[in-house]
Amino acid sequence: MSESSPRVLAEPATDAAARELIAGLALRPWGQVAASVYESARLVADASWLPGHHQRIGFLLREQRPDGAWGPPEGYALVPTLSATDALLAVLADGLWSGADLIAPVARGLDALSGRLLTTHARALPDTPALDLIVPALVESLNDRLVRLDRVVADRLPRPPLTLPAGLGPDRLRAVRAAVAAGAALPAKLAHFYEVLDATPSDAGPTLTAVGASPAATAGWLTAAGPDVGPAAHAFLRELIRDGDGPVPCPTPITVFERAWVLSGLRRAGVAVDPPATVLRTLAAATGAEGVATGEGLPTDADTTSVTLDALARLGRPADPASLWAYETADGFCTWPGSEDGFSVTTNAHVLDAFGQYVNVRPGADARYHRAVERLSVVLPAHQLPEGPWQDRWHASPYYATSCCVLALAEFGRGGAAAEAVDRAARWVLENQRADGSWGRWGGTAEETAYALQVLLAAPTGAPRVDDAVARGHAYLHQPSGRPHPPLWYGKELYCPTAIVRATVLAACRLASVHLADADRSVVDCGYQATKTTT
Template sequence: MSDGPYRVLADPAAGGDPAADAARELIAGLALRPWGQVAASVYETGRLVADAPWLTGHQQRIAFLLRGQRADGAWGPPEGYALVPTLSATDALLSALADGEAATDLIAPVADGLGALAGTLLATDARTLPDTPALDLLVPALVDSINERLAGLDRATAERLPRPPLALPVGLGPDRLRKVRSAVAAGAALPPKLAHFYEVLGVVPTDVGPDLTAVGASPAATAAWLTVAGADAGPAAHAFLRELIRDGGGPVPCPAPITVFERAWVLSGLGRAGVAVNPPTAVLQTLAGASGAEGVATGDGLPTDADTTSVALDALARLGRPADPGSLWAYETADGFCTWPGEDGFSVTTNAHVLDAFGLHLTAHPDADVRYRRAVDRLSVVLPGHQCADGSWQDRWHASPYYATACCVLALGEFGRGAAAAQAVDRAVRWVLDGQRADGSWGRWAGTAEETAYALRILLAASRVLPGLADAVTRGHAYLHESSTREHPPLWYGKELYCPTAIVEAAVLAACRSAASRFGDVDRSVVDCGYQARKTTT
């Protein structure tokens, strides 16, 4: 066994089914950590440093931010994805600096962060920035906060830092933030999804009770509320934060909790790949809400949505517990299906998952209401209509086209109808074949196990064995084995990019099982693909 937080499964020669063993351990982790397994967040940890220094683990959170700073002074992933985490981390270290904490150690990191912001990250056109949620709220709020902190520094400290006021990216103004803050201050009822961003709205919610686990599935929003209301006002939320902090050693993840989201994606992915699982009743019960009138939410504190509802329904159906998908009709629009009512944009992955849910329902109930059949026919055209010219798909919930393309290909390959669906799958397979890296991997910025897993699922969905396909699968499978000790980078859309580790590990396991099933001579050992199950002991 390894010395780190993972252990490699036993050699399959010893007997048993390695894939089933890995799945059992992964699912045991879902029950042991019901809030979800998400990597630590720079943005969210920075907000706790700035807004809730009274919480335990404050110095550990500062140390986490210092360790995570890049050589160029920024934090986070490449390109514009670094903007929000860099703003949060710089503001957090400035707040610590203003409080007189380890001034000598913080001057250089703050100066470097300010340099990265003024030099490149903010000196851009807003239209080139990624469409991460509430960017038009977070960026103005953090820029204002940094400028106020710079203006309030004592003279000796200020002289050691660059002090030009930070400007917003061209095309991004403070108007929406001001309007939302004014509405919150006036007591207006805001869309539930805005609870996820309460830490930058200036006023914390008053419509939350002592039994709430988290405000908006966000440690930062929860801590902002507790800072104003007092820990005694929300004992359940305070206990949740303490447990989250203790589990992470100080830094915190976001989003959290993601109970239903994590369980749905893990069980759906494994089930689709044919990995036998038998989750505990408590895990299954959290998915049951998908058949309610409006579906189910990702986790406590978030609104219901069509994406989580669809994947939860898919998971239940593949586990032999099908539920009525009628709740999804609440999300139907003229263009397809929205993630939630009033969504500003279109998600191909949400629509692919709705196609999965309806397709499975029709498979089990061929005589179902004709409305379901019409929706399947419609989505079989809608999804190809959103395919990029190169054969890929892009989506607003994941930075990698390999995730979006895998979602669409798997749905169209299994449930799509008509020539458009089949042709779209063929184009996607050819796109993947053309994009493999020299080391056998796939990835947007660099080869990753997660994106390679999605690429393999796309290739394995091909209706025929194209030239080079078996070789590409072999090389991709080998890469997953060789990359088994690497960390998964954040690729999922949130306030910043984040990594839901259990979901990613399940995707890798599913790809390995699918590869072994389709091309048995690639490698009969699912373990050899490099999947490592998270320890279930604490």
């Protein structure tokens, strides 16, 4: 497979957009993530004392869909709808907001839950993190609030006790709550969900900034700990609230995650980048023995460590990826050692990037590194779906997983299985382009179109049909839509890391314009749709 990097071309608009994007990494070190319905609703329900309470209520009312639910399509709406309905019920019970404004939205939310979302079998629900903790906790809270409502208000709402989806019970939630209450040492990543555990993190203290990289978990701790505890955490939440004018994002902070994905993606596409020293210093932590975490309050993980190592190598600072051996399993590489169910193809694709970069720079490296590259060159194709894409547990769109796997296999894959997998994926992408030139799971999006273009441009083919598809996809990205990027990344609910998505679109624009220029087509500078998109 080809190991060459795209040549860097002088394109003023894309280069200017890249410089602006990278400057923002240092100016907003906690990361840039769109507002979260789930997290904002938890603050409404459990931390009304925080500034911006009324703005968060208004945000929830604006974000409700016409069908009564909140959030993305399908089962992805369950968690945000539970959280928002529970929060509005809490406000209704407080009597500090006009009941006339809240009863109808609450009634529609309850109807959406009891009529559709909670009737879905657990097997059909998306595997978002801690769904088996969050859903039982919020169903319990909603039922408790409904029982305690004032009779006059309660008579105007549907009153069925909400039931859990078939196949999903409260046993794990009860066990985790009991363990936390007993002082047991739990996996560090559970701190991300402390708002549903009825406890506070044992390691919380006055210097703690964010509990589990989550505003809701942080607010839950502060509410339980009292007003005189956690000044750094108070400052963190107040800054987030000011930045978003009330609503809060999640996950936050995502400092290393954002910087690694942005810099790796831009440099891979040939975009000239010159990150500030402060940004590079945060990436250098990945060279340590345990790797690096997405952000403060989260455990180290193989995914963030791998992309960080890839970014450093592409910036001319290659480092030994020995920290990744801690994540090796019989099936490949896990995201967190000893505490993960399932297999992530994108984590393994990123691990292939990290090892591939290292053996390219040091071909005489220990044979174990070469064996890892050869092994992953077989493991990833084995997880490819029959039609040609990959699907993963960290992103709702198959275009993201397919792009991660194709880019790794095209650049570092060894053997016929890797080459065949790349070709099959490119054929699948060609067959699924929409009439307007876009790609997407539920509808055409700039983010998914960018992933599709990356797949086509990584595959070694010069077919005229590819040129036409690239031209149409490039034209779609060139058209400003004025719409926000939809949430597609897996968290407690789907979320949108806006800077990462902007970088993805910018990288695809660069790759497409280079391809079209090389094909002797008339090309307009990309302009970069994402800079004109509301976030």
